[in-house]
Amino acid sequence: MSLTVVKMGGSSITFKDKPFSINEEGIKNIAEALSEAGMQYFLIHGGGSWGHPAATIYGLSSFYHSDGSKGISFTKIKMLQLSVQVQKILMDKGLFTFYFPAQLIDALNKDEVLEMIERSVYPITFGDVIYEHKKGFRVIGGDEIALKVSYKFPVNKVVFIMGTPGIMDENGNVIKKISIKRSEGSMYIGDVPIIKGNSFERFEKILPKISENSPDATGGLGFKLYVAYMLAKMGISSEFISAGDKENIIKALKGYKFDGSVVITDGS
Numbered sequence: 001m002s003l004t005v006v007k008m009g010g011s012s013i014t015f016k017d018k019p020f021s022i023n024e025e026g027i028k029n030i031a032e033a034l035s036e037a038g039m040q041y042f043l044i045h046g047g048g049s050w051g052h053p054a055a056t057i058y059g060l061s062s063f064y065h066s067d068g069s070k071g072i073s074f075t076k077i078k079m080l081q082l083s084v085q086v087q088k089i090l091m092d093k094g095l096f097t098f099y100f101p102a103q104l105i106d107a108l109n110k111d112e113v114l115e116m117i118e119r120s121v122y123p124i125t126f127g128d129v130i131y132e133h134k135k136g137f138r139v140i141g142g143d144e145i146a147l148k149v150s151y152k153f154p155v156n157k158v159v160f161i162m163g164t165p166g167i168m169d170e171n172g173n174v175i176k177k178i179s180i181k182r183s184e185g186s187m188y189i190g191d192v193p194i195i196k197g198n199s200f201e202r203f204e205k206i207l208p209k210i211s212e213n214s215p216d217a218t219g220g221l222g223f224k225l226y227v228a229y230m231l232a233k234m235g236i237s238s239e240f241i242s243a244g245d246k247e248n249i250i251k252a253l254k255g256y257k258f259d260g261s262v263v264i265t266d267g268s
Contacts, residue, residue, distance in 0.1 A: 001114055002156040004039045004253060007146050010048025010127075011163030012243035013086055019053045020078065022085055026243045030161055031093035033249035040117050042149050043090075043097060043124040046142045050082040051075060051127055055139050060129060065136030072129050072137050083126050096121050102128040102140050105148050113153070143227045150236055157237045159252055160224065165242040166261035167221070178225070178263045228263035238263040 008030055015021040034041060047055070055061065058071020066072070087097050098121050100108060105125060113123055127142040146158050166174040228238035239252050241260035251258040 001040060001117065001154060003042050003117070003153055005042045005044065005146050005149055005155050005158040006034065006253075007142050007158060007160045008043070008045040008086070008243075009142070009160060009162045010046030010051065012048075012161045013045055014048030014050060014082070016049050016052075016163070019049050021049050022082065024085075024089065026163075027086055027089045028093065029246050030243055030249065031090045031095055033246045033253065034090070035094045036246075037250045037253040039253050041122045042113075042117075042153060042155070043122055044142045044145050044149070045083065045086055045124070045126045047079055047082065047127045050078045051139075054078045055129075060137070060139050065132065065138050067136055075129050075139075079126055079128050083124075086126075087124060090124075097124040098122065100125045102126065102145055103130045105145055106152075108152065110152060141223070143224050147227045147230055150231055150234065155236055157239060157255075158228075158231055159249075160238065160240045161243045161249065162240055163243060165244075165259065166240045167225075174259070175261050178228075178261055225263065232263055 008027075010016060012023070012030065013027050014023055034043075054071070054075040058069060058074065060066055060071055060075060083099065087099065090097055098116060100123055102125050108123075116123065125145060127145065128140060129137055130140045131137050143160075146160075149155065150158060166176070167178055169175050231238050239258070239260060239262055241248060241252050241258060243249070245259070248258050248260070252260065
């Protein structure tokens with residue numbers, strides 16, 4: 001069995017400029033595409049205008065650990081509320097899900113999950129607050145979860161569904177093919193460093209470097225591209241597409257030519 005990991009970005013399922021809003025039409029569009037494409041999925045969704053405002057209000061982040069607080073409970077409740085709505089729409093479109101908390105991703109039984117998928121019930125999880133032994137609480141984003149899932153399961157591609165048509169350049173044009181390389185410990189897109197310093201360190205140490213100018217609680221585009229690079233090193237493609245075009249989503253899922261961005265590595 002070969003799985004397609006689908007990461008539904010927060011910008012595709014919510015209106016990120018309006019706290020605690022939901023983009024029902026966007027979710028319906030994605031759900032119809034997933035159902036019609038008929039692939040075997042591991043589903044992940046982001047927090048959008050639910051998770052990030054909640055985490056920001058209480059100072060939670062992927063980049064450092066926090067002690068127990070009202071913010072942890074508040075953020076987790078908001079993400080559960082969002083996920084219930086997302087999963088309800090998926091179910092209405094014939095896509096049946098089984099929720100696993102992000103806290104348990106590392107402990108999932110591979111054979112059990114694959115059996116579940118064979119029965120046309122798809123695992124789903126989302127960016128959330130997790131607890132790490134002797135460290136404390138931190139946010140784990142959907143992009144990081146996609147990488148963890150890809151290490152554990154037989155994944156052939158990760159499709160990032162976004163609010164934009166792909167990864168955009170400074171002029172607002174889609175970059176169709178993105179080459180990421182490493183040189184002298186830094187990581188580059190073309191000649192632009194996305195991680196300065198030792199990019200061979202564990203991701204816990206890389207995250208603060210990515211987050212220096214990021215307003216996103218989970219690292220934003222910088223960390224997304226880092227995940228794409230790590231996937232490419234495993235031979236797993238990363239595809240970035242818009243939630244707005246159902247037929248284009250189906251093309252990407254089924255391996256046809258599509259409009260969007262693909263991340264490759266130059267092998268350095």
